[in-house]
Amino acid sequence: xxxxxxxxxxxxxxxxxxxxxxxxxxxxxxxxxxxxxxxxxxxxxxxxxxxxxxxxxxxxxxxxxxxxxxxxxxxxxxxxxxxxxxxxxxxxxxxxxxxxxxxxxxx
Amino acid sequence: xxxxxxxxxxxxxxxxxxxxxxxxxxxxxxxxxxxxxxxxxxxxxxxxxxxxxxxxxxxxxxxxxxxxxxxxxxxxxxxxxxxxxxxxxxxxxxxxxxxxxxxxxxxxxxxxxxxxxxxxxxxxxxxxxxxxxxxxxxxxxxxxxxxxxxxxxxxxxxxxxxxxxxxxxxxxxxxxxxxxxxxxxxxxxxxxxxxxxxxxxxxxxxxxxxxxxxxxxxxxxxxxxxxxxxxxxxxxxxxxxxxxxxxxxxxxxxxxxxxxxxxxxxxxxxxxxxxxxxxxxxxxxxxxxxxxxxxxxxxxxxxxxxxxxxxxxxxxxxxxxxxxxxxxxxxxxxxxxxxxxxxxxxxxxxxxxxxxxxxxxxxxxxxxxxxxxxxxxxxxxxxxxxxxxxxxxxxxxxxxxxxxxxxxxxxxx
Ligand SMILES: Cc1cc2nc3c(=O)[nH]c(=O)nc-3n(C[C@H](O)[C@H](O)[C@H](O)COP(=O)(O)OP(=O)(O)OC[C@H]3O[C@@H](n4cnc5c(N)ncnc54)[C@H](O)[C@@H]3O)c2cc1C
Ligand code: FES
Numbered sequence: 001x002x003x004x005x006x007x008x009x010x011x012x013x014x015x016x017x018x019x020x021x022x023x024x025x026x027x028x029x030x031x032x033x034x035x036x037x038x039x040x041x042x043x044x045x046x047x048x049x050x051x052x053x054x055x056x057x058x059x060x061x062x063x064x065x066x067x068x069x070x071x072x073x074x075x076x077x078x079x080x081x082x083x084x085x086x087x088x089x090x091x092x093x094x095x096x097x098x099x100x101x102x103x104x105x106x107x
Numbered sequence: 108x109x110x111x112x113x114x115x116x117x118x119x120x121x122x123x124x125x126x127x128x129x130x131x132x133x134x135x136x137x138x139x140x141x142x143x144x145x146x147x148x149x150x151x152x153x154x155x156x157x158x159x160x161x162x163x164x165x166x167x168x169x170x171x172x173x174x175x176x177x178x179x180x181x182x183x184x185x186x187x188x189x190x191x192x193x194x195x196x197x198x199x200x201x202x203x204x205x206x207x208x209x210x211x212x213x214x215x216x217x218x219x220x221x222x223x224x225x226x227x228x229x230x231x232x233x234x235x236x237x238x239x240x241x242x243x244x245x246x247x248x249x250x251x252x253x254x255x256x257x258x259x260x261x262x263x264x265x266x267x268x269x270x271x272x273x274x275x276x277x278x279x280x281x282x283x284x285x286x287x288x289x290x291x292x293x294x295x296x297x298x299x300x301x302x303x304x305x306x307x308x309x310x311x312x313x314x315x316x317x318x319x320x321x322x323x324x325x326x327x328x329x330x331x332x333x334x335x336x337x338x339x340x341x342x343x344x345x346x347x348x349x350x351x352x353x354x355x356x357x358x359x360x361x362x363x364x365x366x367x368x369x370x371x372x373x374x375x376x377x378x379x380x381x382x383x384x385x386x387x388x389x390x391x392x393x394x395x396x397x398x399x400x401x402x403x404x405x406x407x408x409x410x411x412x413x414x415x416x417x418x419x420x421x422x423x424x425x426x427x428x429x430x431x432x433x434x435x436x437x438x439x440x441x442x443x444x445x446x447x448x449x450x451x452x453x454x455x456x457x458x459x460x461x462x463x464x465x466x467x468x469x470x471x472x473x474x475x476x477x478x479x480x481x482x483x484x485x486x487x488x489x490x491x492x493x494x495x496x497x498x499x500x501x502x503x504x505x506x507x508x509x510x511x512x513x514x515x516x517x518x519x520x
Contacts, residue, residue, distance in 0.1 A: 030172055032179050034131035039408045041150045045432050045441060046405075047486050067482055073512060074486020076493065107409065107427065107493065 002096040006033050007054075009104050018091045024100060025049040025087035035102035042087035044068050048106040050075040053082040054099035061089060077103030111136035113418060114199055114209040116189045116356070118142025120151065120404055121385025122215035123170045124411030130179045132412075132419045138181045139207055141199070143188035146239060147173060152404060154242040155266035156434050160273065161246070165239055192360035194378055199356075211380055211418050214368060215411070216353035218386040218402060223258060223346045227320030232328040233344045236263055248343045253277060256331050256341035258317050260287035262433050264347030265300065269435035272307050279310040279339055281317050281331075291431075292442065293452045293467050296477045303438055320344060350402060352387045365389065367400040372424035374414050382417070384410035393426045395445055403431045428493045430485070437461075441485035444492055446475030453504045455511070456481060464511075466504050473498045487511040491518075 001020065004027050007013045018027035028036035028049075037048035044067050053061065061084070068088050072079050086100065113129060115122045118140050126140045142148065149168040157163035176183045184201070191200040192212070199207045220235035222228065232252075234245050245267070249255070255271045257264040260282030272278045280287075286297040287304075304311050312333070319332040320341070331341045352367040363369040363377040367389030374382045374390060385407035392399035409427035416423060432441045438461070449467035456463030464484040465477040476488035488511070491498050497518050503509060 029170075030175055032127050032131045032175065034128075037408060037412075039404050040432065041152065041404075045439070045482065046430075047489075070481075070483040071486050073483040073515070074488070074490040076490060 002091050002093055002098065004091065004095075005097075005099040006035070006051075007099060007101045008035060009102060020091055020093070022091045023087050024051065024089040024091060024098065025085075027091060028086065033102075035106065036086060037106045038087060040087075044071055044085055044088055047071045047075045047085065049086045050077060050103050050106060051084055051086045051100040052080055052103065053084055054101060055082060057082075057099065059095045059098055061095065064088070075103070076105045076107050111210045112208065113138050113211045113213060114207050115140045115213045115215055116199065117215035117217055117353075117385070117387070118144065118148045118183065118185065119215060119217045119385065119407070120148070120170065121217070121407035121411050122213070123148035124408050125213050125215060125384060125415055126181045127171065127175075127179065128412045128415035129418060130181065132415050132421075134415070134419050136210070138179075139184060140176070140181055141184045141187060141189055141201065141207070143186065144238060144240075145186040147171070147183070147185070149239060150404075151237070152432075154239065155236060155263050156270060158239075158242055159246055159249070159267065159270045165243070168239065189356050192356050192362075192381075194360050194362075194381070197380065209380070211382070213414055213418075214357055214376070214381065214383040214387060215385045215407075216355070216357070216368075216383075216387040218350035218352050220346065221349045221351050223317075223348065225317060225319050227322060227328065228346075230320055230322040230328040230344075231326050232322075232342060233320060233346065235346050236267060237350070245343075245345065249274060249276060252343035254279070254340040254342050256281065256317075256339065256344045257347060258344060259347035259349065260284070260311070260313075261347050261349060262288065262291065264345060265304065265435055266433060267345050267347065268304060268309050269307070272304075272309050273436065276343075277310075277340075278308075279312065279341070280304065281312045281315050281333065283314070283316050285314050287311070287313070290447070292440075292477055293446055293449065293465055295452050295454070295465055296440070296479075299458060299479065300435065300438075300440075303436065307436055350386065352389070352400060354387060357381075357383065357387075365398075369398070373417055373422055374410055374425055375417075382414045384414050390425060392445070393424070394428065395447075399445070401429055403429065405430050428489055430489055437480075439480050439482075441478045441482065442475055443478075443485050443488040444473070444475035446477065449474050451501065453501060455484065455504060455509055466499070466501075468501050471501055473501075473504075484511045487515045491515070
């Protein structure tokens, strides 16, 4: 279980406990958090699970694969240095406390 | 006054997403999600890919866990298909005899495989692929089969062919048309996929038809006869000759139907209390100027969000950009836009590297980008098309060295 915070563009946030194994994307889906669409079901193809990792984050996240990097070139909301695909972020105890910001739009 | 209530019929991608989006967009009334299948709503794309290959189990296909429905106060009714709509009384009758009153009804009925009508089509071992049950049957059949015959060179058929080939079966694909995926991709992409399948050892026959299937004494399929009389061994057959929209209860209730339930730009049927979304709906294509019916996760998911917005009091016409993906062997094809009607195809990148995009133009207008293992091209096309441009002009895309990443950067959008 890991506590993940999803911060909405309007400043409100949803904090949920996400069971392991799951991804940060799946954590949003199972809690019906508006703002993560995940149309491709987590196979790093659609870019509709885009999130911004909180600037202050010090938790270990996996390196980005080439396909994730490529998909992030065309997300609906602008790509920033802290952009990630939430379907490529596995939930583990190590990322307990992660804060992600949801973009204005996914498509 | 009773709390407003929405009944969603069909618990697939579009139905499940509609119920979820209603809640996440703030709908406070009753939501009932009615499905014909006995399982929680699940993702279909893996059925012909990872599930068939055995790398994903049925449990991780669920779109949302059972607990989701309780937590979101969505009543999920499984295995109880709607059999009749009583529009005058605003009620739906289910097979079990249960009757549900509604204020708004959303039809998300999906589609069903077109059946083969040749002699022998009813033999054991002749399968179609739409549901998890179908996929389980096919996966079991693949265990003992030596020769798989795929009838129809569409997406589902080709994905099954690729998965079966990777599992070591002998595979033949028979396609009646002159090329693979004729309705969905450019001629150049058809040719690329044909070469790919042949390189993997699949026998692909074009402009050929199966005229009969023959079985053994036990009624199990053993061979197929083609036009011209050729016979080919087949102890497993997958019929992938397209899908027909599921319209049953809608047509019976007098809603306008024409190869799909007809809806307006707000996805409303001819009855303002009834909407239709996903594979079963034919809608005015904002990008085509004519009514279209699409079979894709994108279309189901985006229409679900759109109809939920309408029912939450924020109506907006449906305008999402169509996109699609398929995976065959290690090849990932992604299509942004709708290419039909193109008169020119430009290649960006080198197809011999297995990474390239085909740009389909009509005149100077980019209609679609077909990307093979080039997700950035796909994503950038989607983003620019969605934003209304700018898109590369044909002479620009034809220039040696053209690349989408640099184009996007130069356009700084
Ligand atoms: C094998 C396969 C692979 C695919 N691969 C891809 C892919 O790679 N990419 C992609 O974008 N798309 C793919 N698709 C297409 C995609 O899955 C569909 O477009 C999508 O599922 C459509 O969603 P839907 O809700 O409209 O229909 P469905 O998901 O089919 O759901 C409709 C549901 O309604 C139920 N129903 C029907 N009638 C009734 C009734 N009277 N009462 C109650 N329930 C009823 C049905 O049982 C079904 O469960 C694939 C489809 C298949 C079959
Ligand atoms: S869910 Fe599609 S890219 Fe993450």
